Amino acid sequence: MKELSKIDTVLENKIIETISLGNELDDNKRYDEALEKYDEAFSLLPEPKFEWEMISAWLVGCYFNAYFAMGNYLKAKEWAYLELKHRSSDIDITPYINIGMASFEMNEVDEAYKNFDVAYKYGQERPFKEYPKKYLKFYLERKS
Helix, strand or coil, rough: CCHHHCHHHHHHHHHHHHHHHHHHHHHCCCCCHHHHHHHCCCHCCCCHHHCCHHHHHHHHHHHHHHHHHHHHHEEEEEEEEHHHHHCCCCCCCHHHHHHHHHHHHCCCHHHHHHHHHHHHHHHHHHHCCCCCHHHHHHHHHHHH
């Protein structure tokens, strides 16, 4: 992973500001406008877009959250897979939970279970604490 701050701090600050504006819109359930800001930030990222430490992962997570909140689980899952592919650490299990949640919501229960299983094997119930209880409940019921 590369650090944009070591190459262009002005650009990094502009991207951070743009993502933050998108997050404010997302917080106010203005998801289409938030996605426009995320697109703007994404367009500012130099190539290779997914190799900028912290910023790339943050932005991918923002896309996931907005699409998930909109109920567009297919797009959310696409971003979660990108998050998984480009994660900076093998101990980051968030992409597995995100893929599992999107899969669950699309009634792709085998894929949901498989991804929740990865997260559960890593940290048992702890990785699920920040998420709605229905996901852990589904996993534990299917596991037993």
